[in-house]
Amino acid sequence: MLTTVFSADVLKIDAAAVSADIESKIRDIVLRQLHRKGVIVAISGGIDSSVVAALCSKAMGTERVLGLMLPEADSSPDSLHFADQLAQSLGIRTHVQDISAILTAAGCYQRRDEAIRKVIPEYQAGYKCKLVLPDQVNGSAYPIFSVVVESPQGERTKVRLTLDSYLGVVAATNLKQRTRKMMEYYYADLFNYAVAGTPNRLEYDQGFFVKNGDGAADLKPIAHLYKTQVYALAEYLGIPQEIQNRAPTTDTYSLDQSQDEFYFPLPYDRMDLCLYAKNHGLLPEEVASVVDLTAKQVASVYHVIDSNRNATRYLHRPPVLCEDVTEVPYEARV
Amino acid sequence: MTLNEELRQFVIDNFMFGKPYIGFADDHSFIEKGIIDSTAVMELVAFLEERYRFKLQDQDLIPDNLDSINSLTRFVASRLPPNFAEVRYAGRIVLGT
Numbered sequence: 001m002l003t004t005v006f007s008a009d010v011l012k013i014d015a016a017a018v019s020a021d022i023e024s025k026i027r028d029i030v031l032r033q034l035h036r037k038g039v040i041v042a043i044s045g046g047i048d049s050s051v052v053a054a055l056c057s058k059a060m061g062t063e064r065v066l067g068l069m070l071p072e073a074d075s076s077p078d079s080l081h082f083a084d085q086l087a088q089s090l091g092i093r094t095h096v097q098d099i100s101a102i103l104t105a106a107g108c109y110q111r112r113d114e115a116i117r118k119v120i121p122e123y124q125a126g127y128k129c130k131l132v133l134p135d136q137v138n139g140s141a142y143p144i145f146s147v148v149v150e151s152p153q154g155e156r157t158k159v160r161l162t163l164d165s166y167l168g169v170v171a172a173t174n175l176k177q178r179t180r181k182m183m184e185y186y187y188a189d190l191f192n193y194a195v196a197g198t199p200n201r202l203e204y205d206q207g208f209f210v211k212n213g214d215g216a217a218d219l220k221p222i223a224h225l226y227k228t229q230v231y232a233l234a235e236y237l238g239i240p241q242e243i244q245n246r247a248p249t250t251d252t253y254s255l256d257q258s259q260d261e262f263y264f265p266l267p268y269d270r271m272d273l274c275l276y277a278k279n280h281g282l283l284p285e286e287v288a289s290v291v292d293l294t295a296k297q298v299a300s301v302y303h304v305i306d307s308n309r310n311a312t313r314y315l316h317r318p319p320v321l322c323e324d325v326t327e328v329p330y331e332a333r334v
Numbered sequence: 335m336t337l338n339e340e341l342r343q344f345v346i347d348n349f350m351f352g353k354p355y356i357g358f359a360d361d362h363s364f365i366e367k368g369i370i371d372s373t374a375v376m377e378l379v380a381f382l383e384e385r386y387r388f389k390l391q392d393q394d395l396i397p398d399n400l401d402s403i404n405s406l407t408r409f410v411a412s413r414l415p416p417n418f419a420e421v422r423y424a425g426r427i428v429l430g431t
């Protein structure tokens with residue numbers, strides 16, 4: 001239970017101490033536990049991968065970190081620009097691997113477009129798209145996705161997805177994260193390095209990742225940190241200001257899509273506070289004024305947190321054996 | 335089979351693998367009992383639209399309409415034609431008395 005008054009200050013950290021602690025653990029995990037020579041970090045130009053790359057550089061030395069840039073056809077051009085800026089500021093090596101050809105060969109774009117055409121028949125090349133959820137704070141609607149498409153003339157249409165079109169879009173789009181992970185492990189094998197995942201606590205807790213895509217990694221240095229705390233570390237570590245100022249994005253669909261219209265009911269700063277409050281057993285009434293919501297709205301957010309945890313438990317599970325193999329302990333299984 | 339029975343059977347067959355838990359009642363909340371998630375709701379919507387031939391609007395997709403057998407029965411009954419009397423689970427809608 002929380003022993004101090006709840007306020008936005010609950011998420012404040014001693015950035016220097018937290019950074020030193022994580023750096024020490026990265027060294028221990030990579031060198032002593034995993035017996036690897038360095039770390040692969042896929043850098044997207046976003047705050048999380050930037051902080052992970054910086055922590056790994058401080059922990060291992062810049063010569064033992066490889067930054068991978070993995071753009072594809074729907075990536076924002078800003079992503080490559082910011083990732084390059086980050087790499088230069090850290091002084092780490094980078095490789096750029098455009099995965100568009102792999103995704104095209106796997107039918108990613110074609111399958112996604114076919115799935116969208118099940119609900120919007122006129123959708124075709126030249127159109128842009130994104131998925132959105134209904135308001136989960138002020139309404140009681142089920143979290144059923146709609147697709148928003150924009151024609152080359154700029155006209156937008158929004159249609160609720162049917163089950164088969166939703167599953168089709170998700171399955172096709174998940175190829176992006178899984179292809180990126182495939183390339184990360186290629187370079188990990190090539191250099192005998194470990195792969196660092198970059199989820200923050202909100203993403204990790206709420207299952208905001210693709211199973212065996214961005215959810216796969218050998219270590220996850222910031223999975224215990226609220227996104228607010230990741231930003232605090234970013235400032236301490238000297239991450240370029242442009243990256244610190246960049247709004248969180250999924251960078252998965254061709255239309256700009258914020259994380260809070262795709263998955264989270266609130267922007268990250270208030271989502272962090274609600275998650276923290278729930279984790280510490282606070283009632284909605286104790287939280288409402290701090291996050292500028294009513295108690296009823298906070299209760300709705302708590303419900304979303306629980307629903308997401310239940311729905312994404314599957315994403316966290318390692319393979320389930322029909323019979324235990326006692327020589328291989330549970331924590332060692334993949 | 336009545337509308338209530340058909341809806342009950344659909345929920346049991348598709349979200350409980352044909353075996354309801356002991357004590358499963360028509361007023362039990364699917365959300366509270368962990369019977370469905372958002373993907374299952376989409377499956378339910380597809381069934382309702384195809385089986386009972388009406389389109390669910392976005393504002394219909396709320397627990398008040400879909401979160402228990404009783405809610406479902408009430409909601410679907412409110413959307414059926416006035417002369418609707420009985421359905422058969424095999425796929426034919428029987429109209430009239």
